[in-house]
Amino acid sequence: MQKFRIITVEDKHLSVSPNLENHERAYRDFDLKGWVRGEVEYFDDGKLNAAYNAVERHAHNENKNKVALYLVDESLNETKLTFFELNQLANRFGNYLKSLGVNHGDRVFFFLPRTAEIFYGFLGTLKIGAIAGTMFSAFGSDAIYDRLENSSAKVLVTTEELKTRLISVRRKLPALEHVITTKRLAKVLAKHSDELHTSHTDVDDPAFMLYTSGTTGKPKGVIHAHKAILQQHLTAKYVLDLKPEDVYWCTADPGWVTGISYQILGTLSNAASTVVYSGRFDPKTWYKIIEKYRVTVWYSAPTAIRMLQAAGDELVRFHNLSSLRHLGSVGEPLNPQPLLWSNRVFKHPFHDTWWQTETGAIMIGNYPCLDIRVGSMGKPFPGIHPAIVDDHGNELPPLTEGNLALKKGFISQMTKIWRRPKKYKSYFIKGWYITGDRAYKDKEGYYWFVGRADDVIKTQGERVGPFEVESAIVSYPACAEAGVIGKPDALRGQIIKAFIALKPGFKPSEKLKLEITEHVKHHLAGHAYPREIEFVDSLPKTRSGKIVRRLLRAKELGLPLGDTSTLEEY
Ligand code: WT7
Numbered sequence: 001m002q003k004f005r006i007i008t009v010e011d012k013h014l015s016v017s018p019n020l021e022n023h024e025r026a027y028r029d030f031d032l033k034g035w036v037r038g039e040v041e042y043f044d045d046g047k048l049n050a051a052y053n054a055v056e057r058h059a060h061n062e063n064k065n066k067v068a069l070y071l072v073d074e075s076l077n078e079t080k081l082t083f084f085e086l087n088q089l090a091n092r093f094g095n096y097l098k099s100l101g102v103n104h105g106d107r108v109f110f111f112l113p114r115t116a117e118i119f120y121g122f123l124g125t126l127k128i129g130a131i132a133g134t135m136f137s138a139f140g141s142d143a144i145y146d147r148l149e150n151s152s153a154k155v156l157v158t159t160e161e162l163k164t165r166l167i168s169v170r171r172k173l174p175a176l177e178h179v180i181t182t183k184r185l186a187k188v189l190a191k192h193s194d195e196l197h198t199s200h201t202d203v204d205d206p207a208f209m210l211y212t213s214g215t216t217g218k219p220k221g222v223i224h225a226h227k228a229i230l231q232q233h234l235t236a237k238y239v240l241d242l243k244p245e246d247v248y249w250c251t252a253d254p255g256w257v258t259g260i261s262y263q264i265l266g267t268l269s270n271a272a273s274t275v276v277y278s279g280r281f282d283p284k285t286w287y288k289i290i291e292k293y294r295v296t297v298w299y300s301a302p303t304a305i306r307m308l309q310a311a312g313d314e315l316v317r318f319h320n321l322s323s324l325r326h327l328g329s330v331g332e333p334l335n336p337q338p339l340l341w342s343n344r345v346f347k348h349p350f351h352d353t354w355w356q357t358e359t360g361a362i363m364i365g366n367y368p369c370l371d372i373r374v375g376s377m378g379k380p381f382p383g384i385h386p387a388i389v390d391d392h393g394n395e396l397p398p399l400t401e402g403n404l405a406l407k408k409g410f411i412s413q414m415t416k417i418w419r420r421p422k423k424y425k426s427y428f429i430k431g432w433y434i435t436g437d438r439a440y441k442d443k444e445g446y447y448w449f450v451g452r453a454d455d456v457i458k459t460q461g462e463r464v465g466p467f468e469v470e471s472a473i474v475s476y477p478a479c480a481e482a483g484v485i486g487k488p489d490a491l492r493g494q495i496i497k498a499f500i501a502l503k504p505g506f507k508p509s510e511k512l513k514l515e516i517t518e519h520v521k522h523h524l525a526g527h528a529y530p531r532e533i534e535f536v537d538s539l540p541k542t543r544s545g546k547i548v549r550r551l552l553r554a555k556e557l558g559l560p561l562g563d564t565s566t567l568e569e570y
Helices: 023-029 032-036 050-059 083-099 116-127 141-151 160-172 182-191 228-238 257-269 283-293 302-311 313-317 336-345 421-425 466-474 510-523 549-557
Strands: 067-072 078-082 107-111 131-135 155-158 178-181 206-212 220-225 247-250 273-277 297-300 326-329 350-354 386-389 402-407 432-441 447-452 457-459 462-464 479-489 493-502 532-535
Touching (some): 050 116, 050 257, 067 083, 155 182, 257 273, 273 283, 283 313, 302 336, 457 479, 479 549, 510 532
Parallel strands (some): 247 273, 297 326, 493 532
Antiparallel strands (some): 067 078, 386 402, 432 447
16 A cells, blocks of 8 residues: 555645644644534524524625525526525525425425525525425436435425426325425415524434435435534535635535535535536536636536546636636545646646535545645544544554544434434444445545445446446346446546346347436436446356346456355356
């Protein structure tokens, strides 16, 4: 480990002094109460509402008329919402939900593109103490069904167009009382008051839930409480370095946790103006957005950065991107090459940050005040205690690869897995939360990502469970069995590769590959389909019949096969 030379870069063009001036001192002296004071507001009775902090308080202070959201579409048409207006819409939405009989703790789901409705809808839901759930707009019928069914969602907000994906599963969702389209919202909201008494939720009351994939089974509903806003606010301030005068652009989608914690909650809470782009990825449009809105802080992901790099330096020079002052990255390993490239062309390096759906907010990161060890995820945020542990939860020394773990009980830790108490418990061992990632720590306390400990795939920064893809594939009539792995890809980090054994009577063909691909896109998700399919006669299995993805991976990558003694004849 670390036989290579460590390259260090610093941000040579810090234009303002960073909110966090000395990481070492802050880490040593951290005290949550002291840090939160003057940053996050509790009600007088000691209760806390995340949406109050994100929007309501700013609707009544000096930020009232400041733009909270610039919502920008593919043609760069914009809709602006000030903190005051956003809060009013959230109030109307909250009142509307109440009129439908939505109570504290009920689940309200959103299946929407990145338009105004998801923002005020999400905030309005939290304001009345209901639980907001979001779903990425590329999801197909099965993915939507799994989430709405498991959560027993009472309300779904969607568009006329996306609603069509619900048709085939609608009758199997008896708990779903209301499906509201944006068209209907536009009509009814005006009838509801823009004044709302915000619920004094308890710090531990659930605020939002997100389904995320593991190796096996259906996606799990990760629950986050209102108190997670503390970590979201503090990390937005001290890792993303947000200041109220910033124009901030987060390229994530609220269907994923980054879009919730750093496009809605933690970032609005810091009163920065946020740009939201609803269109497709396109390098030119992206640069135009930075230029037009004079974006200062930009939070994105490695695949996008690699795609920008592939689009060339010329395009960068063609735009005035001098407003940029701090760049952050999340979701998958940030390779040295795009990092160094960004430092050259944008005059600032992307600062890698590490966290997960389950952690609710940034845990490990690079800070403007700290030199970057290129390729490392950085150092833990004050108050967060990571370690590298073996499979029994024993701490391992520096420069030893092991399981990345976090000391249990940090403020934004998921509070439960919806209706899966045993599953929730399985994340913890000897006082550690086990992240599912493999990593090591160097002698100076920087953390280095090695890979996943399980079969979970990261494609374009998005987390995909192999089991779900396999299930979608074998629901296609021609397919008998499928094994799915993540295959390393220079641009996308990993792509999904499927090995498929066909039922007797079916012959491999390019046409069949296309049909299977379309089937997976339609049922599961537009982003979670296999970009590569290989037809095989049979799949490697354990004697108990479980597909051994490890072996598929080893074969694909030409690695040693390891111990195969427990396997069925293959
Ligand atoms: C998994 C979590 C956190 C927001 C989006 C992802 C991988 C995340 C990094 C990083 C290497 C990373 C890990 C992690 N991951 N950040 N900086 N370097 N890997 O949330 O979808 O729950 O995925 O993404 O494997 O466990 P998520």
